Amino acid sequence: MNGGQFSLILLPTLACNADCDYCFENKSGCTLHLDQLPSMIHKVMDHMEVNQIEELCIYWQGGEVMTLPPEWFEQAHDIIREISAVREKRIFNYLQSNMITYSEKWNRVLSEMFGNSVGSSMDFPNLYRKLKGGYGPREYERIWTRNIMEAMNAGIHVGVIAIANEQTFDLGAEHFYSHFVDELGIRDFQINTPFPGGPVNDVKKGFPVEADRLSQFLMDLADVWMRRGFQRDVRVGPFDSLMDYFVHGNKNLLCIWRENCASDFVCIDPMGNVAQCDCWVTSYPEFRYGRIFHQGSLSDLLMKSEVRRSFQQRPGRLMQKEDCIECNYLHLCHGGCPVRTYAFYGDLFRKDPYCKLYKQLFQKIETMAMNHLRN
Amino acid sequence: MLAVYRRHTVIVRSGDPAEIAKELTGEDLERVAYVQVLNVQADLRPLTLWGDAIPVDLVVQHPETDLPLLYQCSQLLARHPVRITVPVVSGFSKVVKLAASLNFTVKLNVSQPEGSQIVEMSQVLEAYLHQPMVSQPIEYFHSMFLAFYRSEPLTLWAVQEEDPAYFRYIADDGIETISGRFAGAKVGHDIAHFPDRFKKELVAERGECSRCELFENCFGYFKWPKREYRCDGVKSLFQLLKDAAHQLKNDLDTFQSGRIEERS
Numbered sequence: 056m057n058g059g060q061f062s063l064i065l066l067p068t069l070a071c072n073a074d075c076d077y078c079f080e081n082k083s084g085c086t087l088h089l090d091q092l093p094s095m096i097h098k099v100m101d102h103m104e105v106n107q108i109e110e111l112c113i114y115w116q117g118g119e120v121m122t123l124p125p126e127w128f129e130q131a132h133d134i135i136r137e138i139s140a141v142r143e144k145r146i147f148n149y150l151q152s153n154m155i156t157y158s159e160k161w162n163r164v165l166s167e168m169f170g171n172s173v174g175s176s177m178d179f180p181n182l183y184r185k186l187k188g189g190y191g192p193r194e195y196e197r198i199w200t201r202n203i204m205e206a207m208n209a210g211i212h213v214g215v216i217a218i219a220n221e222q223t224f225d226l227g228a229e230h231f232y233s234h235f236v237d238e239l240g241i242r243d244f245q246i247n248t249p250f251p252g253g254p255v256n257d258v259k260k261g262f263p264v265e266a267d268r269l270s271q272f273l274m275d276l277a278d279v280w281m282r283r284g285f286q287r288d289v290r291v292g293p294f295d296s297l298m299d300y301f302v303h304g305n306k307n308l309l310c311i312w313r314e315n316c317a318s319d320f321v322c323i324d325p326m327g328n329v330a331q332c333d334c335w336v337t338s339y340p341e342f343r344y345g346r347i348f349h350q351g352s353l354s355d356l357l358m359k360s361e362v363r364r365s366f367q368q369r370p371g372r373l374m375q376k377e378d379c380i381e382c383n384y385l386h387l388c389h390g391g392c393p394v395r396t397y398a399f400y401g402d403l404f405r406k407d408p409y410c411k412l413y414k415q416l417f418q419k420i421e422t423m424a425m426n427h428l429r430n
Numbered sequence: 431m432l433a434v435y436r437r438h439t440v441i442v443r444s445g446d447p448a449e450i451a452k453e454l455t456g457e458d459l460e461r462v463a464y465v466q467v468l469n470v471q472a473d474l475r476p477l478t479l480w481g482d483a484i485p486v487d488l489v490v491q492h493p494e495t496d497l498p499l500l501y502q503c504s505q506l507l508a509r510h511p512v513r514i515t516v517p518v519v520s521g522f523s524k525v526v527k528l529a530a531s532l533n534f535t536v537k538l539n540v541s542q543p544e545g546s547q548i549v550e551m552s553q554v555l556e557a558y559l560h561q562p563m564v565s566q567p568i569e570y571f572h573s574m575f576l577a578f579y580r581s582e583p584l585t586l587w588a589v590q591e592e593d594p595a596y597f598r599y600i601a602d603d604g605i606e607t608i609s610g611r612f613a614g615a616k617v618g619h620d621i622a623h624f625p626d627r628f629k630k631e632l633v634a635e636r637g638e639c640s641r642c643e644l645f646e647n648c649f650g651y652f653k654w655p656k657r658e659y660r661c662d663g664v665k666s667l668f669q670l671l672k673d674a675a676h677q678l679k680n681d682l683d684t685f686q687s688g689r690i691e692e693r694s
Contacts, residue, residue: 106478301562315504349500365504367501368498370501371499371502372498374498380497382526383563385527385528387533421562
């Protein structure tokens, strides 16, 4: 798996304090018990042992991870450190949180376990991220802004994932960039494309957002970033990683553009369900690989899973079924994201519905890279 | 059979990766140039946990059906340098494109390509020369390009690992010959000098080869097995390679002389 590294998306809880319209998760209050964690980690490390993998990257997500107390993570960290020391494996932890319940009591665990870094999410304008209990987008944004400011003042690096909506297009790329970089001081953010995963609602019925407007917005934002952020170390994904590829040849792209995500990572939820990623494990139970607590080994579970075999076969099947093999950017995309595809078409073996957008984006950044190299 | 060739560096070919992983261990591994897996449909997992950075050559047999399997082959790249050998038959260029996209090196297994195959070869050559997505060698184009660029002597027999002075192919019955495409053919007792003899025969015939400016690179490679094969297609590919190499050399010379002028 990915050379010397195994990536695990671990959802310690499916509880969430937010009620966002486009969330793809079927949330429950289910939480991983700390006494189950050693067994899970040992099974993961058994799998690494079998495959001669030395490093484990754990991406902690939810639900909302901060519905668990920081003490839970401190204990989890101790458990994992102890096991990894005995088994001589290296561990890297990453955290994704909506930061709604963040306070300074999290700073110690953020520093010790997560390298003083956290990934969060916010849109501009915020239309769909809401709190439970009927508090709307404005209140959500107020609390989020206050908390990430406090975190950044405490020296914590905050990265932000944003999803563009119709009003984002009206405001334009310059305004969007200024909001995050100039007003909030965020120097690392990423634009994701929305998809209608999980239960249907009115907002998801509007996906995909108007493709031409989204495309124009991204092209404009790329120009703004190039003019204002590129030389100043502001990272805007996926532009920065594509630029790095076209200029330096480094291929560290988003998971949606990996050769085959089934070779790169798995996800485990609090009940021990194993699936391809958080979207699959929470939204599509029929696509789970198995349950880690119920099976002898993770290696067996992964090897015997017919569902996983489908994921592994997807890019190859697309080469025969779709026009990906004719594409000049095949080496960057490989047919795109399975969950976006399935959420739109109900069929795993089709190419990503944002294909046209991706191609425009690749072409745009390639041209920007060529101009940069010429100058 | 390994014991018979104890003093030689060996290329070990098999259709069964598990057999390779089981049989090739310890000291034997030290004299392995590479292992050749004759079937990409085979389960390659044994090789993902075997050896360390042992070059692996995966031989595509049927481009159409083997194409999607390249994705599962890419797991091997984490442990070994991997080359995909592709026969130049209809549809092979798709395999080359996907292999290049997955960062494999590629070798074209070519004999006497005709019309549509030449068209596909020129598409592959165009991609090799000009597409940034190709970051690994595609042979024989790559070695020939470098030879033209450096003005170094090189024959296609050597590039294609068919120069019997350096390579021998041991058929399943244990008989030594030049390469797979010569298996069962009569090449005489003095295998090592076959290309020289063959070249002289072609010159003596006063046919196409005697007037060909690329003969020193080709040595009549494309005249086997049918000597009446017309080389117009493959010559156009050679010419493209040669022109591109000269163009690059000229560009770099111009760039260098510009820098020298700037300094003075």
